[in-house]
Amino acid sequence: MIKNLRNVSLLLAFALSFGACNKERLNVDPVNQVLSVNYYQTETHVAEALIGAYDPIGWSMAFGQWISPVMLGEIRSDNANTGGDPSNNDQPGWQELDDFTNTNNNTVIHPLYRRSYIGINRVNSLISNTDLTNPDLQSDAVQVYLAEAKFLRAFYHFEVFRHFGPIPVITEELAPDAVELERNTLSEVMQQIVDDCEEAAALLPIIPASGQEGRATKGAALALMGKAYLYWADLSNDDPALFDAAASAFQEVIDLGAYQLVDDMQSLFAFGSRNTIESVFEIQHNPLYQSDWGWYEGIDGNGMVQLCGVRGLCAEHPTYEAGWGFMAVTEGLYNHFLEDDAYRRDVAITSEEELAQDLIDAGLSCDPVVDMSENNPIDYTGYFQEKYCNYKSHAGTNVNGGNENLTKAQNTHVIRYADVLLMLAEALHRGSGDDGMAMAHIDAVRERAAGPDATTYRGAAQLMADEGMSLLDVIWYERRAELACEGDRWTDLVRSGRANSSLFIGDGNKEANFNEDHLWLPIALEETVLATGLTTYPDASLFN
Numbered sequence: 001m002i003k004n005l006r007n008v009s010l011l012l013a014f015a016l017s018f019g020a021c022n023k024e025r026l027n028v029d030p031v032n033q034v035l036s037v038n039y040y041q042t043e044t045h046v047a048e049a050l051i052g053a054y055d056p057i058g059w060s061m062a063f064g065q066w067i068s069p070v071m072l073g074e075i076r077s078d079n080a081n082t083g084g085d086p087s088n089n090d091q092p093g094w095q096e097l098d099d100f101t102n103t104n105n106n107t108v109i110h111p112l113y114r115r116s117y118i119g120i121n122r123v124n125s126l127i128s129n130t131d132l133t134n135p136d137l138q139s140d141a142v143q144v145y146l147a148e149a150k151f152l153r154a155f156y157h158f159e160v161f162r163h164f165g166p167i168p169v170i171t172e173e174l175a176p177d178a179v180e181l182e183r184n185t186l187s188e189v190m191q192q193i194v195d196d197c198e199e200a201a202a203l204l205p206i207i208p209a210s211g212q213e214g215r216a217t218k219g220a221a222l223a224l225m226g227k228a229y230l231y232w233a234d235l236s237n238d239d240p241a242l243f244d245a246a247a248s249a250f251q252e253v254i255d256l257g258a259y260q261l262v263d264d265m266q267s268l269f270a271f272g273s274r275n276t277i278e279s280v281f282e283i284q285h286n287p288l289y290q291s292d293w294g295w296y297e298g299i300d301g302n303g304m305v306q307l308c309g310v311r312g313l314c315a316e317h318p319t320y321e322a323g324w325g326f327m328a329v330t331e332g333l334y335n336h337f338l339e340d341d342a343y344r345r346d347v348a349i350t351s352e353e354e355l356a357q358d359l360i361d362a363g364l365s366c367d368p369v370v371d372m373s374e375n376n377p378i379d380y381t382g383y384f385q386e387k388y389c390n391y392k393s394h395a396g397t398n399v400n401g402g403n404e405n406l407t408k409a410q411n412t413h414v415i416r417y418a419d420v421l422l423m424l425a426e427a428l429h430r431g432s433g434d435d436g437m438a439m440a441h442i443d444a445v446r447e448r449a450a451g452p453d454a455t456t457y458r459g460a461a462q463l464m465a466d467e468g469m470s471l472l473d474v475i476w477y478e479r480r481a482e483l484a485c486e487g488d489r490w491t492d493l494v495r496s497g498r499a500n501s502s503l504f505i506g507d508g509n510k511e512a513n514f515n516e517d518h519l520w521l522p523i524a525l526e527e528t529v530l531a532t533g534l535t536t537y538p539d540a541s542l543f544n
Contacts, residue, residue: 040129042136049126050145053152054215056119058283060303060406061296062111065093068304069159070412071327072097072112073487074385078503078510080485081379083311083328088378091326098379099509100518104536110524116160120170123153128173147203151216151224154196158228161189162491165520165538168531182533186543190232197225206258213275214284214411219253223280223415226250230423233430234495235543243431250424253280259417261444264452265347271391274411280420283412291406301407302388309390310355312371317355318362323390325375329383329485330507336480338467340458343451348484352382378508385485388412418445418482426475435471442478449482494519 039045060068074080075098082098084090093107102109126149130137153171160167168181169192184192201221208215226249233242253259262268262278275282285302309323329349337345346354356369372380394408422445425438439460450457458466460474469477479492493499499519504510522536 040126040131041134043139043142046126046130046137046142046145049122050148053119053122053126053149056115056122056297057152057155058285058300059115059297060285060299060301062115064296065108065111066091066303066307067108067112067115068307068487069112069163070304070388070485070487071308072108072163073490074327074485077490077493078330078507079333079480079489080327080329080385081381081507082376083325083379084376085311085325086373086376088376090324090376094326097521100513100515101509102518102521104522104525104528106522106524109521110526112521113160113164113524113527116156117170119156120153121174123149123156124171124173127153143203144205147200147221148216150196151200151204151221154193154200154221154224154228157189157196158193158224161193162231163521164523166542167523168534179530180533181531183535183538183542186232186235190228193228194225197221197228201225201252206256214282216281217258219256219258220281220415222249222253222256223420226253226420226423226427227415230427231491231495233427234497238430240431243427244433247424247427247431247433250420250427253417253420254424259420261418261421261448263448265344265448268413268416269347269387269389269410271389271393271410278417279411279413280415280417283414285409285411291402293403293406299406302410302412303406304388304412305390305394305408305410306405308385308388310350310370310384312368312374313355314359314366314369314371316359316364316366317369317392318358318364319389319392320355321390321392321395327385327485328376328379328381329385331381331383333480333484334381334383336477336484338477341449341481343454344449344481345484346386348385348387348481350384350386355384387485413486418448419488421445422475422478422482426472426479429471429475438471438475442474445478445482 040049056062060066071080071094075082075094082091082094084095089095093102093109096102096106097108127146130142130146132138132142157167157169166183166186166189169184169189170181171192198221200216201218204216204218204221206218208217226246229242229246229249233239233246236242258277259280260277262276267273268276268278274284286300291299291301304327305323307324308327309325310320311323311325313320313322315322334345334349334351352370359365359369370382388410390408394410395404421441425441427433428438428441429435443459446459447457460471463469463474463477464471476492476496476498480489483489490499493503501511501514504514517537520538523534525536528534528536
């Protein structure tokens with residue numbers, strides 16, 4: 001064997017030496033016209049690098065794993081279970097996250113973590129290498145590009161923080177061997193997010209230019225800053241000054257006059273609905289590229305649509321195509337909605353009975369409507385999310401080929417104006433603000449939630465009187481109801497100290513396995529073996 005390897009080496013050396021003697025072969029034009037030594041020299045270069053920095057936001061999958069933060073925020077909570085096929089082992093990494101049996105070897109957590117730091121690295125490369133003394137880069141457009149980059153850096157840091165707790169803050173390019181990272185404190189993480197958002201908001205446009213929908217705006221930066229302050233306040237022993245700072249940021253969003261609630265909540269999630277006047281920041285999913293299983297990070301569709309569609313749904317259903325049955329909605333979420341909140345419930349959730357009624361209304365029939373033999377019997381409840389529907393209308397929208405399951409184009413809502421109103425109400429109430437104003441913002445959301453044909457609705461004050469709720473109870477009710485199946489449930493519970501085993505009573509694995517160690521995801525072993533100062537879980541001392 002060794003002799004054969006030596007013979008191969010000799011032949012390879014001979015071939016290389018023969019090629020090296022041919023000078024004409026060495027004098028070739030570079031394949032790439034833009035090289036590392038001459039990049040970031042023009043406005044176009046900066047614009048291209050910025051698009052690359054946006055790219056990880058839209059990844060439904062990375063490194064072979066589904067990594068939807070929306071799914072994580074619901075499945076980790078009492079709103080949903082993993083679902084999937086009958087084996088109860090479909091997507092085992094997600095099953096572990098659902099059942100609180102995950103360790104630092106979980107297959108989902110590392111791609112989720114890496115996605116954000118890839119985005120942060122791309123932003124830092126752009127900011128570090130854009131030389132503003134270069135006359136070709138002294139345009140207003142470049143300044144806006146850099147502001148967008150700072151918003152993205154804040155966004156990525158906040159996303160990874162929400163799941164892993166205080167994490168390393170990185171604001172400059174790192175050398176390949178710079179692996180000795182450590183967690184920053186809560187205050188250091190949040191201050192960096194706030195600073196980036198503040199600097200971005202000063203330069204970003206109020207409304208994106210036509211054709212630039214989905215780009216960062218002043219309102220998006222201010223809303224993210226407010227949300228960071230809200231989490232910071234909550235995790236800092238309910239600091240009223242930080243709640244006040246959150247309220248100030250959210251009020252600035254309102255004062256822009258750029259947003260309003262759409263009249264019919266259902267229209268926010270209808271097929272083809274994109275970038276409405278309620279959208280503060282929305283992830284764009286494009287069906288025009290040839291996404292396939294061979295390039296996970298190139299999937300530009302919204303993977304949730306197929307993943308979370310109704311598994312085993314009969315082909316005769318007039319509106320929906322069968323999906324893969326993930327993010328199975330719990331009965332607890334369905335029952336959370338008050339009797340007069342049925343319209344908002346039906347925007348978020350459908351049931352096996354309602355699917356059967358759809359067939360009857362269309363003059364169709366099939367039996368069974370949902371094939372139980374195809375579903376996970378442990379997680380199945382007969383309730384399904386309806387905000388990211390697997391519409392039959394998605395078929396054929398991917399005009400350039402590719403896998404139809406990966407190219408469904410419904411956008412992902414990150415921050416809606418309704419969310420801003422509810423976060424402002426919370427910040428006012430928990431800080432030094434006016435409870436009357438807080439209730440007015442809640443009432444605006446509740447009026448719309450009643451449905452377009454409603455003539456009456458119960459406001460916050462009436463809910464408090466009728467249901468025996470405190471104002472904070474109303475706020476928590478509203479956040480769970482309004483944002484159901486949108487990914488905020490788990491992080492709302494964690495940041496407010498409400499994540500505890502009582503949420504999961506009767507839910508087998510969750511109730512048995514949950515403890516405080518599961519409030520935050522562990523940083524993957526692949527990271528901590530390289531960065532020896534990087535702890536798997538955040539220490540209590542970091543929350544200062």
